[in-house]
Amino acid sequence: MFKTESYIQRRNQLKQQIGSGLLVFLGNNESPMNYPDNGYRFRQDSTYLYYWGLELPGLAAAIDLDEDKEIIFGNDFTLDDTIWMGPQPRIKDQAARVGVKTTAAFKELETTLAAAVEQGRKIHFLPQYRHDNIILLSSLLGVSPQQLNEQKSLEFAKAVIKQRSIKSDEEIAEIESVFDITYVMHTYAMKHARPGTVEHEIAGAMEGIALAGGGYIAYPVIFSIHGETLHNHHYGNTMQTGDIAVNDCGSASPGHYASDITRTIPVSGKFTEKQKEVYQIVLDAMEGGIAKMQPGVPFMEVHLHSASVLLEGLKSLGLVKGNLDAALAAGAQGLFFPHGVGHMMGLDVHDMENLGEDYVGYDDEIKRSSQFGLSGLRLGKRLKPGFVATVEPGIYFIPALIDRWQAENKLSDFINYDAVEKYRDFGGIRIEENVVVAENGHRILGKPIPKTITDVEAMAD
Ligand code: GLY
Numbered sequence: 001m002f003k004t005e006s007y008i009q010r011r012n013q014l015k016q017q018i019g020s021g022l023l024v025f026l027g028n029n030e031s032p033m034n035y036p037d038n039g040y041r042f043r044q045d046s047t048y049l050y051y052w053g054l055e056l057p058g059l060a061a062a063i064d065l066d067e068d069k070e071i072i073f074g075n076d077f078t079l080d081d082t083i084w085m086g087p088q089p090r091i092k093d094q095a096a097r098v099g100v101k102t103t104a105a106f107k108e109l110e111t112t113l114a115a116a117v118e119q120g121r122k123i124h125f126l127p128q129y130r131h132d133n134i135i136l137l138s139s140l141l142g143v144s145p146q147q148l149n150e151q152k153s154l155e156f157a158k159a160v161i162k163q164r165s166i167k168s169d170e171e172i173a174e175i176e177s178v179f180d181i182t183y184v185m186h187t188y189a190m191k192h193a194r195p196g197t198v199e200h201e202i203a204g205a206m207e208g209i210a211l212a213g214g215g216y217i218a219y220p221v222i223f224s225i226h227g228e229t230l231h232n233h234h235y236g237n238t239m240q241t242g243d244i245a246v247n248d249c250g251s252a253s254p255g256h257y258a259s260d261i262t263r264t265i266p267v268s269g270k271f272t273e274k275q276k277e278v279y280q281i282v283l284d285a286m287e288g289g290i291a292k293m294q295p296g297v298p299f300m301e302v303h304l305h306s307a308s309v310l311l312e313g314l315k316s317l318g319l320v321k322g323n324l325d326a327a328l329a330a331g332a333q334g335l336f337f338p339h340g341v342g343h344m345m346g347l348d349v350h351d352m353e354n355l356g357e358d359y360v361g362y363d364d365e366i367k368r369s370s371q372f373g374l375s376g377l378r379l380g381k382r383l384k385p386g387f388v389a390t391v392e393p394g395i396y397f398i399p400a401l402i403d404r405w406q407a408e409n410k411l412s413d414f415i416n417y418d419a420v421e422k423y424r425d426f427g428g429i430r431i432e433e434n435v436v437v438a439e440n441g442h443r444i445l446g447k448p449i450p451k452t453i454t455d456v457e458a459m460a461d
Contacts, residue, residue, distance in 0.1 A: 001097065001255065002170055007053050008099040010163065011063065011070060014051065017159040020065050021122030024113070025051065026133045027059035041216075046347035047126060047160055047355070049256060053098040056088075060109045061100075066121075071102045073109045113140045124153035126160065129354045157355045164352055165344065165360070166386035172436055172445075174257045175346070175388060179446025181213035181251040182259045186449045189223065189247045190265050190459035193239060197267075199223055200235035202245075210251035218258035219349045222248035227264060227428035228396040230339055243267040244275055246394075246430050250349070258349040260390050261449060262432035269460030274426070276453055278395050281313025282429045283451065285393040289341055290435055293383060293391070293442040298366050300380040303341040306393040307333040307373075314395070318419045332414035334373030335405055338398070342390040343378035345434055350378060351388075387437040388445070394430030397423045 014023070027048040030039040044055045052061050052072060059074040074091040082088070095103045104112075116123050123141065127149045128134045138145040167175070185206040193202050203223040210217045224232035225239055227246025239245065244266055250259035264279065266272075271279060289306035293299075308328050314320040314336060320327060327333070344351035344360055352360045361379035362368050369375055379389055402424065404410075406417045434445045450456045 001053050004097060004099045006168070006170065007051065011051050011099075013163055014159055015063060015065060015068070017162065018065060018124065018155055021124050022112070022116045023063040023065065023156060024109075024123060024125045024137075025061040026125075026128065026130075026137065027052075027054070027057070027061075028130055029057045029132055031130075044256070045130075046256065046352070047164070049347060050160075050164055052100070054094055056094070058106060059091075060106065062109070062112060069102065070100050071104055071108075071112070072100050073104050073106045073112075075106050110140055117141065122153075124156040125151075126157055127152045127354060127356065154359075158359055161352055161355055161360050164346060166384060167346060167388050167436065168386070171257065171346065172386075172388070174253050174255055175259065175434075175436075176445050178215060178218075178251045178253045178257060178259045179261075179449075181210055181215060182249075182261050183447045183449050184213070185209045185249055185251060186247060186261060186263050187459060189245070190263070190450065190456060193245050193247075193265055193267050194269075195239055195241045195243075195267055198236065198238050199225065199245070202247075203235045203249075206247075206249055210249075213251055215254050216252040216256065218250045218252035218260060222246065222262075225267065225427060227394075227430065228398045228426075230394075230396070230428075239267040241268045242272065244271070244427055244429065246428055248392075248430065248432065250434075252349075256347050258345055258347070258351075259434055259446065260345055260349050260392075260432065261434065261446075262392055262394075262430045263449060263451060263456065264429040264431060265456060266460070270457055271453060275429075277317060278313075278426070278429050279431075279453055281310060281317075282393055282395050282431050283453075284313065285309040286391055286431050286433065289391045289393060290433060290442065290444065293389075293435055293437055295385050295437060295439065296382055298380060298382050299342065299361075299389065300366055300369075300377065302391065303374065303377050303380075304328065306341045306391070307337060310337055310393060310395060319416055319423070320414055321416050322414045327411070327414040330411055330414060331371045331373055332411045334371070335401060335411070335415060335420075336395045336397070337393060338373045338376065338396070338401065339394070340374070340377030340379070341393050342432075345388050345390055353378075383437045385437055385439045388434065389437070390432055390434055392430055392432030394428055396428035396430075397426045398428075399424055 028045045072095045077088045138148045203221045225243040248262040252258045285306040288309045289302045366380045
């Protein structure tokens, strides 16, 4: 948790952005896995954490903008709760840690909202993504669950996005603190992914490292010799000599700030010449993209620059042909790189995605493209100091996509399908760093994790 003053200051800043009405915040609840008492590990809602700091199920909060009042709703533990889960400070005492003086039982949320509805006041709430909270809020506001999110407050969501997008020094320090664990996760994989090892041995050990470090995994580990499947969560393959494994994983801090790092590693310890060629192109694309990052530069340009480096490299391998500016404009890179080069990162690995990806990543000036590949770019707008984003280009050979494009003869002025065929079984390579935008440029976050061919290979010695 941050110091009390930080939470007070965050709420004050929010209040200044929104004129009037009642701001409602719902925390998350326990989520059952297979029966009510056997739950997934509790994860608080990130916006709740940002403004109210408390990591407990069964909480809500409200800010009455017209009366300048703040309240946390939640129930103190009963004796039965204490017997099963141990003692817990009273809600009142927990609220004091984040500078809130008024608390009430959770059922008072209903009374508060009923009064606001009765008085015809504006009730601001954020888009809801947990089914129990959708049902709760629907019933309190008298709206059908299917229609609840149509009534979300865009003004509230945009104000939160504006504020959470700029990471404070203490947030950046917390993000940076998790990289020591992420380093251990990635270097463990580099040392232990060997022929005969099954992917789940590595994926499970890395998850254990994150938990043993006192934090969490920031998102389900992606570890696969089939890296051409972008988010591959199947860990059942036995690795063989000649395979390369995409390892996309990161730890999150106890306060839930994420890291999101990808490396691609040779299972036999050494890349083949063919793998080295593709790897170096992806590394150049990542470093070229990062070099562009500074305040005022649209992240769309970072994406397009990385894509142009990929195209240039693919042309040198004979996979792409023709004029590269024209190929970029036509989207030929989408066959090999069908995703965006990065996204905002913070309390969520895809930061604030639940508030609306287009509001987080785009604005009135820069709109999302509809072009295949580029349409997956989650962040396009101009960078500002304090933004934290991933930069993660890749080259993938996805048989189903190659077949589709070839059958359509798609962009055949730019793609040499005969040459692509020779890479059909290649898999995929992605390399990723996390970057904070500074007043005069940028900084790559965290303890450096090996990424050059020489350094990655040296980890296997
Ligand atoms: N690293 C996983 C993702 O960006 O979705």
